[in-house]
Amino acid sequence: MRNFNDLSQEEQNIHQYWMSKAIEQAKLAQAMGEVPIGAIIVRDGEILGQAYNQRECTHQAVAHAEILAIQAANQTSQAWRLEGASLYVTLEPCPMCAGAIINARIKEVIYGAQDPKAGCVGSLYNLPEDERFNHRIQVIAGACADETAALLSEFFQNLRNKRKKEKLINKQKGLSTEF
């Protein structure tokens, strides 16, 4: 696993370019009230698939950005193997998505913010670099880390504020009906 800050300026520029596209996807999730996470799959300078987290609106537990981007890329290339492809995602993948990245034979994964609670690409585990699986993936951590982390913390802060407000309104309603 390499850290984004340790790469050459040229490498950083390329990864920043594609990560900005993943951030655009994350913002589409945010606009729908979904946790803002976006992913994009690129090969030879071409976008094979891109997607954003849609768990709430689809009622699908597996509708994480990475899974939907892999499905789109498989559809584009009409192949379940995505050899030579790079996956950019704004948040460190969970075990399901880390496993999907292995299963799809993706070449490298570049992620933004770390996920200390469920991340399986460096935090709790490092599944893509486990040599016991039949495919290993190169990992770059911390690309646009500040921006991707800010997107998430802002989203959760707004959610907490909204819930506090709702609680207060409900409490006031309760009080008003007492008279």
Place this chain on the structure above:
Amino acid sequence: MRNFNDLSQEEQNIHQYWMSKAIEQAKLAQAMGEVPIGAIIVRDGEILGQAYNQRECTHQAVAHAEILAIQAANQTSQAWRLEGASLYVTLEPCPMCAGAIINARIKEVIYGAQDPKAGCVGSLYNLPEDERFNHRIQVIAGACADETAALLSEFFQNLRNKRKKEKLINKQKGLSTEF
């Protein structure tokens, strides 16, 4: 994690009943030339979703039996949370499927054959029982283990025989064109 053989006769009978339905699904995969793996999700005696591995025919890396069964169960219940549900699968889940089972908040997973190469529910890892994730799953291993393992070994034996035969035919063709 409990072993199927350590359960009471009554518990074994119930799990065998539902596993036989997962085996039926695995046989549907086999009939299509897919690796024979089947899964079924049950809650309160009702089937919420069932599916079989369709990776080759759909060109989708994520089209494992468990993922498709979870998608079907989410669709049936119109909820991404499958609390209280049991997932039966003929082979020990891979990291992606073990992660999907955690993400879907499934109550218990019951599997048949072990997968020493990629299994993440006891073999390489035991993700569903890792207390660091926000949801823990009860695991029963080895339900109808002989039958589910035989399905797979028979499938791979037939595949090897078919490939040997094709190789021989191609070799003979090569020889005949030399004259």
